[in-house]
Amino acid sequence: MERRAQEGADGLVIREARESDVPAIVALFASDALGGHGDTTDPAAYDDYLAAFRRIAASAGDTLYVAELDAQVVGTFQTTFITSMTGRGGTSMTIEAVQTREDMRGKGIGATMIAYAVEVARTSGARLVQLMSNAQRDRAHHFYERLGFARSHVGFKMKLK
Numbered sequence: 001m002e003r004r005a006q007e008g009a010d011g012l013v014i015r016e017a018r019e020s021d022v023p024a025i026v027a028l029f030a031s032d033a034l035g036g037h038g039d040t041t042d043p044a045a046y047d048d049y050l051a052a053f054r055r056i057a058a059s060a061g062d063t064l065y066v067a068e069l070d071a072q073v074v075g076t077f078q079t080t081f082i083t084s085m086t087g088r089g090g091t092s093m094t095i096e097a098v099q100t101r102e103d104m105r106g107k108g109i110g111a112t113m114i115a116y117a118v119e120v121a122r123t124s125g126a127r128l129v130q131l132m133s134n135a136q137r138d139r140a141h142h143f144y145e146r147l148g149f150a151r152s153h154v155g156f157k158m159k160l161k
Contacts (some may be wrong), residue, residue: 010110014116017064017076022046022053024073025066028099065116067100067109075100075109079117081126090127093117098131098140114147 017025026049052082056062056078067075077098083091095117098111121129132155133140
């Protein structure tokens, strides 16, 4: 699904990511020192990212998006639909890996990406949209709260690799 943004930066397009977008997406994550994910633009890691892209693209419940402005990838996010037994078998959407290029922050791109994801969730019949944010990202937390999200849970992770 491709749609010209109605709000935010003029000319911004939110669309499903293509394999040719992988280098730009990786560069967004590699430039984020706070994320702590160990992302890198080292060509030796490219096959790992390409394999991940292909798994996401093949998944019925996952979609990777990019925000494009003037033919450049300036942001990305991923959505995952999960149906669980709670909430009477309701489906929820998780928004993951939200990233806006550092020099493009504050221009409405992040808000447009989130609004797009929420609309996809709404039109898909999801009962809930959720996301997690690194505990150190205070500015991001305020951003999500301004968009209507509420702090509700404490998250836990266990790294296996």
